[in-house]
Amino acid sequence: MKKIRxxxxxxxxxxxxxxxIYMGPFLFSLSISLNAEQDVFQWPIxxxxxxxxxxxxxxxxxxxxxxxxxxxxxxxxxxxxxSNVFFSSLAGFAFARLRFPGRNFFFSLFMASLMxxxxxxxxxxxxxxxxxxxxxxxxxxxxxxLVSVVNIFLMKQFFETxxxxxxxxxxxxxxxxxxxxxxxxxxxxxxxxxAVAIYTFQGSWNEFMWTVIVTTTSDMFTLPVGMNFxxxxxxxxxxxxxxxxxxxxxxxxxxxxxxxxxxxxGVGTSGLKE
Amino acid sequence: MKKGLSDRQKxxxxxYLFLIFPIIIFGIFTIFPMFFALFISFYDWNLLIPDKPFVxxxxxxxxxxxxxxxxxxxxxxxxxxGVVPVQTILSLFLAFLMNQKLPGRGFFxxxxxxxxxxxxxxxxxxxxWIYSKPGLLNYLLSLAGINGTDWLTNPNTALLSIxxxxxxxxxxxxxxxxxxxxxxxxxxxxEAAKIDGASAWTQFWKITFPLVRPVTYFVVVLSLIGCFQxxxxxxxxxxxxxxxxxxxxxxFVYINSFKYFRLGYxxxxxxxxxxxxxxxxxxxxxxxxxxxx
Numbered sequence: 080m081k082k083i084r085x086x087x088x089x090x091x092x093x094x095x096x097x098x099x100i101y102m103g104p105f106l107f108s109l110s111i112s113l114n115a116e117q118d119v120f121q122w123p124i125x126x127x128x129x130x131x132x133x134x135x136x137x138x139x140x141x142x143x144x145x146x147x148x149x150x151x152x153x154x155x156x157x158x159x160x161x162s163n164v165f166f167s168s169l170a171g172f173a174f175a176r177l178r179f180p181g182r183n184f185f186f187s188l189f190m191a192s193l194m195x196x197x198x199x200x201x202x203x204x205x206x207x208x209x210x211x212x213x214x215x216x217x218x219x220x221x222x223x224x225l226v227s228v229v230n231i232f233l234m235k236q237f238f239e240t241x242x243x244x245x246x247x248x249x250x251x252x253x254x255x256x257x258x259x260x261x262x263x264x265x266x267x268x269x270x271x272x273x274a275v276a277i278y279t280f281q282g283s284w285n286e287f288m289w290t291v292i293v294t295t296t297s298d299m300f301t302l303p304v305g306m307n308f309x310x311x312x313x314x315x316x317x318x319x320x321x322x323x324x325x326x327x328x329x330x331x332x333x334x335x336x337x338x339x340x341x342x343x344x345g346v347g348t349s350g351l352k353e
Numbered sequence: 354m355k356k357g358l359s360d361r362q363k364x365x366x367x368x369y370l371f372l373i374f375p376i377i378i379f380g381i382f383t384i385f386p387m388f389f390a391l392f393i394s395f396y397d398w399n400l401l402i403p404d405k406p407f408v409x410x411x412x413x414x415x416x417x418x419x420x421x422x423x424x425x426x427x428x429x430x431x432x433x434x435g436v437v438p439v440q441t442i443l444s445l446f447l448a449f450l451m452n453q454k455l456p457g458r459g460f461f462x463x464x465x466x467x468x469x470x471x472x473x474x475x476x477x478x479x480x481x482w483i484y485s486k487p488g489l490l491n492y493l494l495s496l497a498g499i500n501g502t503d504w505l506t507n508p509n510t511a512l513l514s515i516x517x518x519x520x521x522x523x524x525x526x527x528x529x530x531x532x533x534x535x536x537x538x539x540x541x542x543x544e545a546a547k548i549d550g551a552s553a554w555t556q557f558w559k560i561t562f563p564l565v566r567p568v569t570y571f572v573v574v575l576s577l578i579g580c581f582q583x584x585x586x587x588x589x590x591x592x593x594x595x596x597x598x599x600x601x602x603x604x605f606v607y608i609n610s611f612k613y614f615r616l617g618y619x620x621x622x623x624x625x626x627x628x629x630x631x632x633x634x635x636x637x638x639x640x641x642x643x644x645x646x
Binding site for chain 2: 086094097098100101102104105107108111124130166167169170172173177178179180181182185188189192194195196197198199200201202203204205206207209222223225226230231250255256257259281284285287288291292302303304306307310317320321322324327328331334335336339
C-alpha cells in the first residue's frame with residue numbers, strides 16, 4: 080500500500096516539475112513584460128515584478144511598426160491558409176477518387192519531394208523570384224507556400240476513408256466531379272480541413288527563415304522577423320521585447336486551445352497509418 | 354447527358370484540372386530548384402557579378418578545404434546526435450504520461466505542447482534571456498550554490514545551450530505524434546499485463562516501446578531531418594558565434610549565399626548537407642527499420 084502511494088507522489092512531482100520546465104519560460108517572459116522597471120537584470124532576479132504595468136503593451140504599438148508587421152503577418156498567413164485548404168483538398172480529392180493516366184506518377188513525384196531537404200531549394204527559389212523581381216514583395220513571401228505536399232497527403236488519406244456509395248448516386252445524376260468535391264466531400268471533411276488550416280496558419284505565422292531571406296526592408300517584415308530585428312535594436316529594453324513575444328504567441332496559443340482535438344486528429348491521420 | 358465525353362475522359366480532365374495549380378507551384382518551387390541547385394553548384398554564381406563562369410567541382414573542393422565548413426559539419430553532427438535521441442525518448446515519455454488517466458490531462462498536454470506551437474523567434478528570445486549571465490538559469494543554479502557561465506557567449510556551452518532549447522521546444526510536437534500511436538494500442542493489452550503483475554515501468558518497456566516502434570521510426574526521421582537543418586535558433590541567438598562554435602551547415606549555407614552572395618558556393622554546401630541527410634536516413638532505414646525483422 081505504502082509503495083503505491085510513494086510512486087503516486089513521485090509521479091505527480093515529476094508531472095508538476097515537467098510542467099514547470101515547459102511553461103516556466105513563458106510565465107517569466109509574461110512577468111518581465113509587465114515589469115514597470117526597465118532594468119530587469121537585478122540580482123537576485125525578481126520572479127514577480129514589484130511595480131507592474133501594461134505600458135509595454137501600449138508602447139509596442141506606438142513606438143514600433145508593430146501594426147505594420149501584424150498586417151503583413153495576417154495577410155500572408157490568411158492567404159496561405161485559404162490557398163492550402165482549397166488546393167490541397169482539391170488535389171487530395173483527385174488523388175483519392177479520380178482515375179486518370181499519370182495519377183500515380185504525380186503522386187509519387189509529390190511524395191518523393193518530401194525527401195528533399197528545404198535547405199537546397201532556398202537558393203534556387205531566391206534566384207527564380209529575383210528574376211521575376213519578386214524579392215521583398217508579398218508575392219515573393221507567399222508564392223512558395225501556397226500549397227504543401229503534406230496537406231495534399233493528409234486530405235487524400237482522409238477522403239479515402241469516405242465510402243464510395245456516397246458519390247455514386249450523384250454520379251448517376253450526372254454531377255460534375257467538382258460538384259461532388261464541393262457539395263459532398265467538403266461538407267463532411269471539416270475535421271481534416273480544420274487540421275490543414277490550423278497547421279498551415281501556425282506554420283505560416285511562425286515562418287522565419289524564408290521571410291528573413293526574401294525580405295530586405297523592415298516594412299515587409301512579418302512579426303517574427305520584425306521581432307528579431309527589434310531584438311538587435313532594443314536588446315536593452317527587455318520588458319518591451321517580452322511584450323512583443325507574448326503578443327506574437329497569442330494567436331497560435333488561442334488556436335491551439337480552441338482546436339486542441341484537431342491537432343491530435345491531424346497527426347493521427349497524417350501518415351502514421353500503417 | 355454531355356455528348357462525347359466518357360466517364361474516363363471526364364475523370365482525366367477533372368484530375369488534371371484539380372492538380373494543375375499544385376503541379377505548377379511544385380514545378381517552380383520544388384522540382385526545378387532541385388536540379389537548378391545542382392546546376393549552380395558547378396558555377397561561380399555571385400548575385401552581384403553578371404558573369405557567372407563554370408568552375409566544375411571547384412566549389413566542392415574549396416568546401417573541403419574551408420575550415421569553417423568543416424567546423425559547421427562537425428557542429429551539425431554533434432547537434433543531431435545529441436538532440437535526436439534525447440528528444441525522442443523525452444517525447445515518448447511525455448506521451449506515456451499523457452496517456453494515463455489523470456485529472457487535468459488537457460492542461461498538462463497544453464503545457465508540454467506550448468513551446469512547439471510558439472514561433473522560434475519567441476522561444477529563442479526568451480532563452481537568450483534565460484541563458485544570459487544574470488539570467489534565470491544562473492539564478493536557479495545559484496540557489497543550488499553553482500556558479501554559472503554566460504551560456505551563449507561561452508564557446509564550450511553555446512552549442513549545448515541551443516541543443517537543450519531545441520529538445521525543449523520540439524519534444525511537445527513529437528509527444529502528440531507518439532500520443533496518436535499510443536492511443537492505437539488496445540487497453541486490453543495493458544490490462545492483461547496488470548493482471549500478470551507488471552509494473553508501470555515494465556509495461557512501458559515491454560509493451561509501449563515495442564508497439565510504437567513504427568511511430569518512433571517516423572519521429573526519428575523527422576527529428577533528424579529537422580536537426581540537420583537547424584537555422585532559426587542559431588541565426589537568432591548566436592549568429593554562429595562565438596568563434597564558430599554554433600555555426601551549423603544551414604547557417605553556413607545562409608551566410609555564404611545571402612551575406613557574401615556566393616550562391617554557387619552556398620548551393621554546393623547545401624547539396625552536401627542534403628547528401629548527408631539522405632545518407633543518414635538510408636542508414637536508419639537499413640539498421641533501424643520501422644518493423645523488426
